Every structure is written in C-alpha cells, then in structure tokens.
Amino acid sequence: MPDIFDASQKHPSQGSVSDTTGTTAVDTATEPETSAEVARRPRRHVDEYSEVLRQETATSGNSFQAWLPKPHKVFFDTQMSDEHVLLLLRRHPITQVPWILSAIGLALLPFLVAAVFPVIQFLPVRYIMAALIGWYALVFSFGFESFLMWFFNVYIITDERIIDVDFNSLIYKNISTAKLDNIEDITSTTGGAIRSIFDFGTIKIQTAAANAELEFEDVPHPAKVTSVLNELLLEEEREKLEGRVN
C-alpha cells in the first residue's frame, strides 16, 4: 500500500519525486521573478526579436551605402550609452544621378564653349588658365557640397528612437527625434517605375510627439524598414508588459 502523502512533513528529497517507473522528475517550481529582477534582465539583442535584421549581416561604418543594418562604429551626438544603432539609412544612390550628370556636364562645358565661341582664345594664356582653374574649382565645390548633403542627411533607427538628420544646406541643420513609444502610424510609399525597379520609397511616420510627422525620403527597401519598425514597436510593447522598460 503506498504511503499517504503528508504535506506538513518535510520530505528528504525535497524537489524530486520518484514514480513507480523508476524515472525521476525534477520539480522545477520556483519563486516568481520580482519586478526589479525583470527590470534588471538585459535588453534582448535585435536578432532575437527582429526577423528582418536577423537576416542582415552587420555592415562597416566606412561604407558609402544607403542601407546599413547594424553598422559598426556609427554613433550620433545625442546617442545614449545603452542605445544601439540598428539601421542607418540614406537616400538611394540613384537619386544622386542628376547632380553627378550635371557635374560631368559642367566639367565638359569649357571645351564646348571653346569650340563654339572662341572669344576666350583672345585672352592671354594665364587668364585662360585662371578662368579654367576657377571654373573647375566651382564644379568641384558643387560636387563636394552635393556629396556632403547626401552623406550626412541620414535616417537612424535605434532600439529606442528614430532620428531624422537633415542638413538642408551647409548652414542649416534640423534634427528630428521621436521615441518608438510615440509612433502612431507608419506609411510606406513607392511610386513610379524608377522607384519600383530600384526598390526605394518614402516612409512617413506619424508620431504623438511635438514633431507630428517624420519622413524618410527615398530610402532603399521601404518594406523592410516598415517591418523593422513594426518589430521594434512590438518589442517595446513586450517590454512594457514584462516591466522591462528602461
């Protein structure tokens, strides 16, 4: 006859029970985690909750690309110590073709002018050289400024916020920030043959912050960006439910 279990007595093998088959089952019941323990739990790595970024390999910060997932050694001035840059975006390189072609045309213009209007040939040689040097200095300035505008106008997605860095000209800077918690709506637009072929588009993000709307213009893979943002929003909700809010 089997022993009658008496809960008031402490059993010698507390935490383990032997059944008639000889196998041992371990009682894994533990004390529930306190909220402080949950809050101290380390933040999950992005690969754990983002399927899109899990499939992307980390990129070097040296790259001139427009799509930089998990970039190495990329920081921004208002970044917090425990904040990580997950995605760095720029306008698609195809949007830079107009100014590149313009710069090439401007570089070739003196030869065309000299062939069609030989007026400049009446000037002394040093004046012609000065004019050419001045012209190519202007063309270089135009190209350099256009490159700086493209390189430094970035859209950053971190595990806490989204940031829109805009240098509208060399002397005008505008940085818009919104916490992921404040994102209300995400709209992705890809219109036209060029945008469809090269897979780039505009993402409009409605927020509940002071800046009602952030716009990521002509970024590559807009569908992936939208998916990443949705995954981040889900992770934020999960953090709130689990009490892991930082």
Next chain:
Amino acid sequence: MSSTSQLGLILGDSTNLAASTEGAALFLIKILLIVAGFLYVCFGVIVTRQTAVMKKTLITPIEPAIQLLGLLHLFVALGIFVFFLFL
C-alpha cells in the same frame, strides 16, 4: 603738320586706345577674378566649418577622411586666391 604724320598720330592714338581698352578689360577681369577668389575662400571656410559640425552630429570611421578633404579644399581655395592676386 604733314598728312602722313597726322595719319601716323591718328593710327598711334588708335593703337594706344585699343591697348588701353584691352588693358582696362584685362584689369576688370582680374578684379572680378580676385573677388571671385575671395568669395571662394569664404565658401571653403564655411565648408570646412560645416564638415566639422556634420562630423560631430554623425560619427563614422570615414569622417576624418572627409574632414581632410574639406581642409584640402580650403587650402586649394587659398592657393587659387593668391594665384588670382598675382595674375
């Protein structure tokens, strides 16, 4: 005064006038080049300053190279300005 010498004076005056006109045009072009060179140096200073501001906003490993390019651009602008001055 004989007609030949009068003709020579007129032609000489025309030649001098043409030379002075050409000299004035070249002088004007030089002034314009100097002004353009000065403005280009100012632009170079602005580019260098803004590259530094941009570098502080977004920090990537490649930015020292871009800042160096900006400084090089400024030195070239100064060189062009000096060249225009001594044209």
